Structures are given as structure tokens and as C-alpha cells.
Amino acid sequence: MLKLISKPAVKLVERYLPDPYIFVLLLTLIAAVAAIAVERQTPLAVLRMWGDGFWGLLTFSMQMLLVLVTGFMLASSPPVKRILQKIAGTAKSPGGAIILVTLVSLAASWINWGFGLVVGALFAKELARLIKVDYRLLVASAYSGFVVWHGGLAGSVPLTIATEGHFSADQIGVIGTGSTIFAFFNLAIVICLFIAVPLVNRMMLPDEKDSVYVDPKLLDDEPEPVGRITRPAEKLENSMPLALLVGVPGLLFLLDHFLLRGGSLNLNVVNFMFLFLAIVLHRTPRNLLTSLNEAIKGGAGIVIQFPFYAGIMAIMVQSGLAQSMSEWLVSFATANSLPFWSFISAGIVNLFVPSGGGQWAVQAPVMLPAAEALGADIARVAMAVAWGDAWTNLLQPFWALPVLAIAGLKAKDIMGFCLIQLLITGIIISVGLVWF
Template sequence: MLKFLSKPAVRLVDRYLPDPFIFVLLLTLVAAAAAIGVERQTPLAVMRFWGDGFWNLLTFSMQMLLILVTGFMLASSPPVKRMLQQLAGKAKNAGSAIIMVTLVSLLASWINWGFGLVVGALFAKELARLIRVDYRLLVASAYSGFVVWHGGLAGSIPLTIATDGHFTADQIGVIGTGATIFSFFNLAIVACLFISIPLVNRLMLPDEKDSVYVDPKVLGDAPDARVRITRPADRLENSVTLAWLVGIPGVIFLLDHFILRGGGLNLNIVNFMFLFLAIVLHRTPRSLLESLNEAIKGGAGIVIQFPFYAGIMAIMVQSGLAESMSQGLISFATETSLPFWSFLSAGIVNLFVPSGGGQWAVQAPVMLPAAEALGVDVARVSMAVAWGDAWTNLLQPFWALPVLAIAGLKAKDIMGFCLIQLFITGIIIAVGLTWF
């Protein structure tokens, strides 16, 4: 079944899937055309909506970029790398390696999506050095854990609506993470996925004759360049004291925030946490900056795409298109089924807008009025959009790029395995959103 399902998907993706920036350009044109054709807006009016709203999400864009960058820096710190090496040594065979890499990826992705992507890929390489296992499935297992990220501590939608002054605050207020990330229905979905995803990955392990292995020698990291101190500036860049004089107070601030002041999670606190933990664990500013240089490459899409998402959101809201779409959704959705339709629609939109933050900017103007009109819990509908965004990342390879770059594979190498997970996780999440 795996071979039957994966081959056509691989061919389709190889031939027709362009860069995500192409999707945001197409979506801009579609939104503009719909505003003109459906809402009877003039081209000049639509152009003004778009241009005036183009820079409305700059703060949000920076928060999303930092989520990725700080998670990457923490995952690539020397203590985390050493921990992964020690943990890899406990794997006994191919089956245990598959289960271990999936569980590590699930946990790391639940903590932070940037952290999870990097930790999963690094751990897969460590396991492949020690265990003879199908390398494609190993890397696919590392990526499959990413599906829980939007139900975790760094989920951009629940953290956005928990942050003061977010762009829909006037409409829904501030919704704490107790109603989203730490709600019963969300934790139940996460728990089910922590059980099902490792088991499915293990059951997909090919026979030895059908497996693809990798030479452990090609997985070795380049030796660390020896630090040479030849000038006073070098001493500052490699000073543990300087890094800790700033990093440790940052950690103390977090303890004060959570313990003494009883503060909660939001985008700013999560980014602050991962940044200052990375500063402490990297030990020197130079090590942190080298990690930053690698991390920032993965954030290029956020920088260029989010202004277009803001423009699309402005077209949809100001033209009346968002209201018309929400009314259309209300016409067939019910109080019980709206979370399911929100999840399904978000999964489809994610194929074109592969960014949780950008997708929320596009879908919030549609889903929130529908939820309010039907009397549905806004927190549940918001999490339905969040899970829909995370779910079809198993099919949309945009966020797999950091994993594939670290592992040295291509999207077609892991897509067949991820497609199987797409069907199974979709059923679990849909049931959880509707009935839990």
C-alpha cells in the first residue's frame, strides 16, 4: 500500500510543486480577483486595500521569524547535541531507532517547532551512524513528529491570541493558553498522536531487501575549527563570561515571570525563553552567532511572504470577501461541525500558505465571525485552524526543507511515508476536535 500511494504523490510533487512564494503571489491575485468579481470592488479600491495593509503584520512577522531562529539555535547548542549522541547509543535495532526518533521529534516539536525540526534531523543522523536502518523512513519519522507543533508550546495561533494587542484582539479579546494549548481536547489529541505516530512509523519499516541504507561515514559532521585568539575582539567574541552575564539574568527573569508573578505563555515569552537558553548553552557569542547564521537561512520565506499575507488579509476584510466567505460557511456548518470544517479548510489552505502565522492572518477574518455567529467556542475553532495547518505539512514539504538539508535527502525520499501518516493523523485530529 505504501508503494502504491507514495509513487504518484512523489511524481506529482516533483513536477508541479513550486516554491511557496509562488503560492502567495497566486493567492494575492485570487483574492484580488474575488474581491473584484464577487464583491464588485473596483480594481483601484482593491489595490488600495492591498497597499495600505501590506505592512500591518511587521511585529507578527518578527515574532514568527524568531520562533524559528531561537528554536534552531537552542537545538544546535553543544549540550543538546551531546544529549542526542548519548540517547542514540541506547537504540538496539532498526525498530527501536524508528520509535525513538519519532518520540524525540514529537516531544521537541511540541516544545518548539524550530527546535523540533532541527533536533529530529540531528537525532536521525546520530541513529543512522550507529544502527542499520532504512534512512528514508528514519528521516520521515523525524519529520512526522512535526505534526504536533501547532498544538504545543510554540503554536503560533494559540500564542498569538494569548498575546496582548494581537491583530484580532478587538474582536475576540485575549484568550489564554488554558483554553487552547492546555485544554482537555487539545491534550487528548496530542496524547493520541504520541501513541499512534511512532507505531505507524514502526509498522512501515521495509524489509531489508527493500530498504535504503546510508554509509555512516558520509554523515560525519565537519570538525570544529579551532578558535584562534589573535586580537582583543576575539576574546570578547569567545568570552563565556560575557555571554553568561547577559544570559543568566534572562533565565532568572523567566523564573520570576512564571513562579513569582504567575505569568503565562505568549509569543514574546516563548521567544525570550529560547533565546536566552540558547545564549547560556552555546557559552560564547561566537558559537551563538554561527548557529544564527545557519538558522536565518530557513527564515527567508517568512521575511518575504508575510507582508503579502498582510495585503491578502486587508483585501479580504476591507472588500467584504471575508464576511461573505464566513456567511457561506455558516450556511452549511453547524455548532458541532464547524471545528471539523475549520480543520479541513485550514488543511487545504496550508498547501498554498505553508505558514501557521500567515494562514491565521488569512483565515481569522473568515473563521472568527462564523464561530461567533454559530455560538461555537472561539478557542476550539482557533485550534481547529491550527491543527489543520500542522496536519498537511505532512504533504506540503516547505517546512521539511531544514530537515532534508541536514539529512541530505530530497522531499521525494520521504513523501510516501508521510502520506500514510497524513491519512491516519487526519482521522485522529478530526475526531478529537469534534468529539473530545
């Protein structure tokens, strides 16, 4: 049945889903018109919100570009490639490859979202080299594992409210991860998704006549062998001691950060770890630079599109549109149904504000008073917002850009399969938030 349903969904998306750049332009216009029509903002005010906020994600844009680049360099290093090849070799059939890549992506995304995005995409490429399987579904399966990230160890909402002095601490206090990430209802949702998402992907595997394959030679990114070294500069470029003299201190810094100072895992630390592991594992600066040149090719979408999303976020937040949407959706909620409506509202807002931390800043002032007034479980409502943010990433191409860049595909190639996952995971998460 899923195979029959996914076939028209894939064709529909392939036909009508535009390039992510067109998608972000349309979202910009929709947000601007809605701010004028609904919030009674003047065109000049909206224009200023958009322009002033356009560069608000520069730091985050660079972090995301580094997630792509450093993750690619790490995963393309000889030791990591051998590990990926060994794991990929355990898949003996197309169906097995789909299940395996989904499980790897789910596990990696639960640990850290940036790690999951990169590892899933690179593992999909490794499987495609070994097994003849529909490449679109393989990459879509790698991306679908991303749906669990906000219920995992790096979830920005649960980690924010577990931090002393967070912006709503005076209102709700500090809520530990035992009530959010490690709560029964959240772990139950994660476990159900670990079972359902791989099975759904497997059931969507097209027949051979409908499948789209990729030539394994096109996925070959082996560096050219180094020729005879004659110049002193070339000796430095191919010097293993030079790489180790810089790379090892970087790893020592990480040990100090985690073991002696009790530091946490955030995006900057992940990028630092990826980079210095890649420096050590590539063994020479030349090998690292070769991998860098390959990795950077896919970063164009991040560079050009993220500023537009920053502008959209500024319109949504400053005009009051995001708050109005959230207030309307929770206006008819009860104590038991508030987590569900919080989840739905977060999923809608996420299409325009695709940032977990930024979205919580927008929705917390609405959701927390509503939860207190209705006597709802505040921790569960917070996790509902977190899951809503993660859920519609299956439809929003913002987070798929690094995956698509690594895999060499377009959003329309994978979003038809992700649309089916959107419907099924939405049901599972909703039930978990209300009934578990």
C-alpha cells in the same frame, strides 16, 4: 499497504510540487483572482490590499527567523548535542529512528510549536549521522509531529479565548483551557496522534533500493578548533567570563519572568530563552558566532516568502474571501456536525492564511454566531478551528521552511510522506471532534 501508497505519493509530489517560493506566488495569484471573481472586488482594490498588507508580518518574520537561528544555536551547543546524541543512540534500526524522531517532535511541538520545529529537525540530523535511514522520511517524520501544536500548551486559539478581554469576550466570555486544551476530546485526539503518527511514518519506510540516504559527513557541523590566540580582540572573542556576564543575567530575567511575575511562554520568551541558553552553553562568543554563521544560511526562504503570505492574508481578510469560504462551509452544518465543518473550513483557509491567531481573527466572527445559533459546543468549535489550522500545515510548506533549512532539503523531498499523514490525521481529528 502504506508503503505501497506512499511510494506513488512521494513520486507525485517530487514531480509536481514546486519550490515553496513558486507555491506562494501561485497562492498570491489564486487569492487575487478569487477576490475579484467571487467578492466582486476591483483589480485596483485587490492590488492595494496586497501592497498595503505586504509588510504586515515583519515582526512575525523576524520572530520566525530567530526561532530558526536561536534554536539552531542552542541545539548545536556541546551540552545539548550530547543529550541529542545520547537519545539518538537508543535507536538501533531505521524503523526505530523513524519512530523516535516522530515522538520527540510530537512531544516538543505539544509543548511549544517553535521548539518542536527546531528540535525535530536537529534531532533528525543527529539520527542521520548514526543510522542509515531514508533521510527524506526522517525529516518528514520530524515535521509531521508539528500537527499537534495547536492542541498543545502553546495553541494560539485556546490561549486567546482563555485570556481576559480577548476580542470576542463580550460574545462568549472567557473559556478556560480546561474546556479546550485539557478537555477529554482534545486529549483523546492528542493521544491518538501520538500513537498513529509514529506508526504511520514507520509503515512508510521505503525498501533499501528505494531509499535516499545522506552522507553523514555532509551533516557534520563541528566548529574548527581555535588556533593560537595572539590579538587582544581574539581574547575577547574567546572569553568565557564575557559570555557568562551577559548570558547569566538573561537567564535570571527568565526566572523573574516565570517565578516572580507569573509570565507565560510566548514566542518572544522562547526566542529569548533559546538565545541566552545558547550564549551560556557555547561558553565563548566565538563559538556562538560560528554556530550563528551556520544557522543563518537557511533563513533565506523565511525572509523572502513571509511578506508574500502577509499580502495573501490581507487579500483574504479585507476582500471578505476568507469569511465567505467559512460561511459557505458552515451553511449546511448542524449542532453535531459544526465542529467537523469548522475543522474542514479552517484547513482550507490555512492554506492562504497560515497563522493560527490571524486565522481565528478571520473565522471567529463566522464560527461563533453559527455555534450559538445551532446550540453547538463553542469550546469544541474553537478547537476545531485550531486543529484545522494545524492539520493542513502538513501540506502547506510555510511552516516547513525552518525544518527544511536546518535539514538541507526541499519541500518536494518530504511532502509526499506528509500527504499520507494529512489523510490519516484528518480522519483521526475529525472523529475526535465529532464523537469523542
